[in-house]
Amino acid sequence: MVPTLVGRIQTRLFLLAVVGGIVTALITPLLxxxxxxxxxxxxxxxxxxxxxxxxVGWELLYHLLQQWRWEKDWPMLFGLVTLVPEGLLVWALASRDLLPGLPGPVPTPAFVIHFVVVWLIVWLVANGPMRVPFIHWRFQGGQLT
Structure with a gap:
């Protein structure tokens, strides 16, 4: 199964909202x-x-880049490594106070710990346990609906 663009966007938003929200709630006091x-x-x-x-913008760019790949998909390792450019972009915006609503400067260690922990757990859930409760997810191009 090759995830569709819509399926990847839905999965990303769902996992960040549910898994990312829970992980963020748990680790924020420890940062x-x-x-x-x-x-x-x-x-x-x-x-x-x-x-x-x-x-969502990254998924559009990744979709464009995947069109040059034979399988039209990323290997799982690429999905993990994309944390680097995505993290750098969010950090650049946060450090320049370009994210609306930030209460002040975000300390670099806190940002790195939060971003990497959330990213790793979301990636692990997407590549493992997500397939159990959402059996048809794999066969519907990654779409949750």
Missing amino acids: PADLPMAQRYQATYIVLAAVAVLG
Whole structure:
């Protein structure tokens, strides 16, 4: 099964909202930051939302690049490695205060820990447990509906 563009977008948004939201709620208090807890949560959820919104644009770019591949799909490792350009873009926006709603500068260690942990867990769920409760997901081009 080759995931369709719509299927990849749906899966990305679903996993970031559900899995990313839960992971963010759990790790935010543990992140190294000198912000009050409410502002920590605000910052981490804004970063998560930015990853989701910008991710739709990334999926369009990835779809274009995949058209030159024989299988018209990424190997699983490419899906993992895409954390680098996506993380760098979100970090560049966050560090320049270009993400609306951020309560202040996001400390680099906190950003890196949050982004990498959420990305890895979402990637692992997409490539493993996601296939159990959503049996037809694989056969519908990755679409959840």
